[in-house]
Amino acid sequence: MQDVISISNLSKTYASGFSALKNVDLTIHRGEIFALLGPNGAGKTTLISIVCGIVNPSSGSVTVDGHDIQRDYRASRSLIGLVPQELSTDAFESVWNTVTFSRGLFGKAANPAHIEKMLRALSLWDKKDNRIITLSGGMKRRLMIAKALSHEPQILFLDEPTAGVDVELRRDMWQLVRDLRDSGVTIILTTHYIEEAEEMADRIGVITHGELILVEEKCELMRKLGKKQLTLLLQQPLSHVPTELVSRGLTLSGDGSELIYTYDTQDADAGVAELLKELAAAGIHYKDLRTEQSSLEDIFVSLVSGRSKKS
Amino acid sequence: MMNLHAVRAIFRFEMARTWRTLMQSVISPVISTSLYFIVFGAAIGARIPEVEGVSYGAFIVPGLIMLSLLTQSISNASFGIYFPKFSGTIYELLSAPVSTPEIVLSYVGAAATKSIMLGLIILVTSGLFVPLRVAHPLWMLLFLVLTSVTFSLVGFIIGIWADGFEKLQVVPLLIITPLTFLGGSFYSIAMLPPFWQQVALFNPVVYLISGFRWSFYDIADVSLGVSLGMTLVFLAVALVIVAWIFRTGYRLKA
Ligand SMILES: Nc1ncnc2c1ncn2[C@@H]1O[C@H](COP(=O)(O)OP(=O)(O)OP(=O)(O)O)[C@@H](O)[C@H]1O
Numbered sequence: 315m316q317d318v319i320s321i322s323n324l325s326k327t328y329a330s331g332f333s334a335l336k337n338v339d340l341t342i343h344r345g346e347i348f349a350l351l352g353p354n355g356a357g358k359t360t361l362i363s364i365v366c367g368i369v370n371p372s373s374g375s376v377t378v379d380g381h382d383i384q385r386d387y388r389a390s391r392s393l394i395g396l397v398p399q400e401l402s403t404d405a406f407e408s409v410w411n412t413v414t415f416s417r418g419l420f421g422k423a424a425n426p427a428h429i430e431k432m433l434r435a436l437s438l439w440d441k442k443d444n445r446i447i448t449l450s451g452g453m454k455r456r457l458m459i460a461k462a463l464s465h466e467p468q469i470l471f472l473d474e475p476t477a478g479v480d481v482e483l484r485r486d487m488w489q490l491v492r493d494l495r496d497s498g499v500t501i502i503l504t505t506h507y508i509e510e511a512e513e514m515a516d517r518i519g520v521i522t523h524g525e526l527i528l529v530e531e532k533c534e535l536m537r538k539l540g541k542k543q544l545t546l547l548l549q550q551p552l553s554h555v556p557t558e559l560v561s562r563g564l565t566l567s568g569d570g571s572e573l574i575y576t577y578d579t580q581d582a583d584a585g586v587a588e589l590l591k592e593l594a595a596a597g598i599h600y601k602d603l604r605t606e607q608s609s610l611e612d613i614f615v616s617l618v619s620g621r622s623k624k625s
Numbered sequence: 626m627m628n629l630h631a632v633r634a635i636f637r638f639e640m641a642r643t644w645r646t647l648m649q650s651v652i653s654p655v656i657s658t659s660l661y662f663i664v665f666g667a668a669i670g671a672r673i674p675e676v677e678g679v680s681y682g683a684f685i686v687p688g689l690i691m692l693s694l695l696t697q698s699i700s701n702a703s704f705g706i707y708f709p710k711f712s713g714t715i716y717e718l719l720s721a722p723v724s725t726p727e728i729v730l731s732y733v734g735a736a737a738t739k740s741i742m743l744g745l746i747i748l749v750t751s752g753l754f755v756p757l758r759v760a761h762p763l764w765m766l767l768f769l770v771l772t773s774v775t776f777s778l779v780g781f782i783i784g785i786w787a788d789g790f791e792k793l794q795v796v797p798l799l800i801i802t803p804l805t806f807l808g809g810s811f812y813s814i815a816m817l818p819p820f821w822q823q824v825a826l827f828n829p830v831v832y833l834i835s836g837f838r839w840s841f842y843d844i845a846d847v848s849l850g851v852s853l854g855m856t857l858v859f860l861a862v863a864l865v866i867v868a869w870i871f872r873t874g875y876r877l878k879a
Pocket residue numbers: 328329330332334352353354355356357358359360361399879
């Protein structure tokens with residue numbers, strides 16, 4: 315697959331001396347949805363801001379569709395649309411004017427038809443003459459998206475697009491993002507909602523303390539790191555795990571009524587069938603069983619907490 | 626190749642702000658100028674003899690226009706760039722494919738345009754109070770434009786430097802206004818004692834007002850060449866500072 319953004323050895327140390335990014339290497343493929351996950355203060359916004367030209371990198375290089383973001387900033391920036399994390403708008407401007415302004419700023423000739431299409435797609439058409447100050451938070455968020463899309467960018471950055479957005483609108487936004495991807499736009503989004511990354515992303519990057527600790531296809535990530543758990547509801551509670559089964563790494567729930575078996579989905583011979591046979595042989599009977607697969611959230615939490623324990 | 630669409634977009638946006646805040650941008654300077662005329666021109670001026678053959682009321686017109694030009698150029702341009710920093714909308718400007726000269730051209734161009742319009746409005750207003758005569762209209766326009774551009778650049782620099790509304794006020798209040806009042810808006814430098822005449826020559830505004838007044842009445846504190854030269858020097862200094870700001874990202878980019 316073709317790379318559309320390549321970031322190499324990128325570091326950022328703020329004037330305060332704080333090191334917000336440490337030697338980040340990352341490539342974004344054309345046409346994908348890439349989700350950047352990480353706790354507060356991990357460096358997500360810093361990374362995006364550098365690519366978009368809002369923050370100066372301390373070292374390293376970034377190219378966008380082959381254009382260096384500093385030497386060839388005109389070419390690289392015209393390809394990018396950015397929806398920042400903060401809702402900052404010109405309160406007294408009208409919706410229509412502010413979107414028209416954005417398009418001009420990015421060097422495109424006026425195109426009222428495109429702006430109308432954008433506003434309609436984002437359900438803002440009936441607000442086009444309203445002053446921004448009269449919009450609700452969710453409407454402002456959509457307006458920021460309209461501004462970012464006003465110049466028909468090939469790459470869209472969404473910095474926490476669904477923060478403070480209700481469930482229905484969030485679904486709408488996901489749909490919009492998918493539609494954009496289908497029309498060929500590359501999308502990089504940051505989020506705290508793992509559910510969002512799980513739902514949308516093709517690939518996922520996890521960043522913490524300024525280091526990109528993992529970049530992986532979402533499915534691959536789920537497969538690799540996913541844990542499965544088999545829970546057996548016993549007919550008779552046990553006081554301890556039977557000695558012949560201890561080597562299996564089984565655990566008992568607090569009241570002894572559930573026997574829990576955790577295994578890697580990757581593990582070819584997890585031996586669930588074996589286990590069940592051994593249980594029968596040991597005279598342990600169960601009335602029901604259920605399995606659970608860990609979500610991206612669990613994976614994420616274990617990654618990030620494992621990381622901070624180490625450091 | 627220039628991003629003309631961007632220059633036009635910013636210029637329009639800034640001009641739209643003027644119309645939205647018409648009261649503050651245009652009407653209030655006109656009112657305050659009229660008050661100056663009533664107080665200095667009519668009430669006090671009636672007791673002041675002619676200055677170098679010009680009635681006192683007419684004598685202060687160029688200085689009054691300069692006073693408004695300086696303060697308004699600075700406040701318009703500083704607010705124009707400070708406000709996006711304050712509200713956070715600057716992200717869009719920084720992420721857009723626009724160059725330094727384009728940003729400066731559009732913001733400073735809009736602020737200077739407003740100042741020039743304002744200067745002309747005040748000129749016309751003055752005509753209602755005192756008999757006016759402009760000996761060298763083209764020179765008058767040249768000084769009007771150069772001063773508006775220079776001080777809009779100064780305002781732009783202040784707007785970038787300021788990290789709070791107080792700082793936005795402090796330079797105009799503590800530096801520009803005193804310099805303008807002491808720069809011969811209301812008197813000829815020649816009226817000062819010799820020592821203070823020498824001190825006054827360190828005040829850049831003296832050169833602006835002198836040249837501007839010469840274009841009206843053919844009377845000047847310093848020669849025309851020196852006035853023009855100094856005005857161009859101020860312009861050059863402001864341009865160099867702006868260029869440096871954008872090269873380093875000073876107070877614009879973290
Ligand atoms: N201008 C700045 N000066 C100094 N430090 C900064 C600046 N901007 C950000 N930082 C610091 O850099 C670190 C990374 O910030 P960043 O905004 O990139 O985090 P983030 O991953 O986007 O967090 P969040 O999820 O809260 O948005 C934080 O510790 C932050 O305090």
